[in-house]
Amino acid sequence: MIELIMDMKATEKRVAIKEDDKIVELLIDRPNSHPIEGNIYVGRVVNVLPGMQAAFVDFGQKKPGYLHRDHLCSYQTSTLSKSEKEQKGISHFVHQGEAILVQVVKEGEGTKGAKLTGLLEFPGTHIVYQPYGKYKAISKKMSDDKRQEWRKLLQEWLTSEEGVILRTASEHVEADVVETELLELQRQFLEVQEKQSADVKVPCLVHEEDHFLTKILREIPASEVKLAEVDDVYTSQLLKKKGYSVRFYQGKEGIFKRRGMEQELEKALKRIVWLPSGGYIIIEHTEAMTVIDVNTGKYIGKTGQKETMLKTNLEAGVEIARQLRLRQIGGIIIVDFIDMANDGERQQVLRSVQNAVQKDRSHVRVIGFTELNLLQLTRKKVREPLTEMLLQPCEPCDGKGVVFSVDTVTYQLERELMEFKGSDVEAVVVEASKEVVNKLMSLSSIMERTGLEIFFIKKDGVPRFEVRFAGSARDAKERLKTL
Incomplete structure (x- = not known):
């Protein structure tokens, strides 16, 4: 069984996943670093390479994405026989300048662009809908009788061109729940097609993969979770509606600090x-x-x-x-x-x-x-590695080492300031690097959300901060004169 520890109040959202009382995953979401994997775009083919049987597609990112012939929708839906299709080059199925629907399979890294596919997928809690999939795949973890029942239903619900992957989580779920989810995923596909046919500027985003929390709840169903401890009212209510066992955390100390997750993050x-x-x-x-x-x-x-x-x-x-x-x-x-x-x-x-x-x-x-x-x-790379997200090269040592990035230090400071909310502290004096101060003040309503008057001592150097004083506003102003 899994335990979730969810730090959801601040700008940076964090979820720790524990199995057998050991932390096994740390998931982090920031406003400026949403992954694009799973997103669907209308892209423009900028180059076709017959020798590689591949095309490069401009889909609005810094680098064009790579798309192999076998992952083209036009290749998959062609009426030619399998052997005839395989003998045809990519130029038979796509041409330079063509606008096509593509989905990000793998994000770009370093000098490489993203890997794309034209064979779209729409994931749900119980199923993954594939408009051009043709095959109905059912989890092998289900019993043979159950698999037969589901196969019959899927044949009734889907055309021969459509495909679906039925997750293990569907085994003991009522058929109408899965059917309702399928209808919603089919609706999403129709919406994408409508946006493609509209007079849109190419390249453009036409479907964004579900955000951080929704994706976690889809991947980790309530049946697998022993307890979810969360510090945010909205998230707590959402989890309860979806059948999770929830404990709402109301302590002054940050939930990650209280549960020892900050130390785990450092390790x-x-x-x-x-x-x-x-x-x-x-x-x-x-x-x-x-x-x-x-x-x-x-x-x-x-x-x-x-x-x-x-x-x-x-x-x-x-x-x-x-x-x-x-x-x-x-x-x-x-x-x-x-x-x-x-x-x-x-x-x-x-x-x-x-x-x-x-x-x-x-x-x-x-x-x-x-x-x-x-x-x-x-x-398989699903998310950005923690070291890349949380660290940056150390400028004073010419990049030979790493330090916490500006974003990481800013969100650490935000969480520390939020611990003062509801206390007798009126104001704080914070010594911090200039970049951290600027980043913190760009966060939405930081003083209103913390209930604090914040005074800064700006310093040059690597991203860092130190709360030098916490107390009354009058004393903070006096202390500021001596620091």
């Missing part, structure tokens, strides 16, 4: 992660991949070096699976475990990793060990 940004027996792993990010090194550290097994190495590797395998989720690491991952004596031990470690990644809601592929005994994995 999730460090290179070194300690293991229960005293070993540790080192996590290094490069542009091409993430490299993880396993070390025995201060652990010495009771029966010798062989036991030490195996136990450390087994612990590391489980912890690495958790860290991939917690840090939102995607792409290629290489793990350098401590050298093992034989294939039997390698298989033990491999199985421990395979079992641990099964809980991950992102697709993880455990490929296996290379000739150099390095374990290869890939993980």
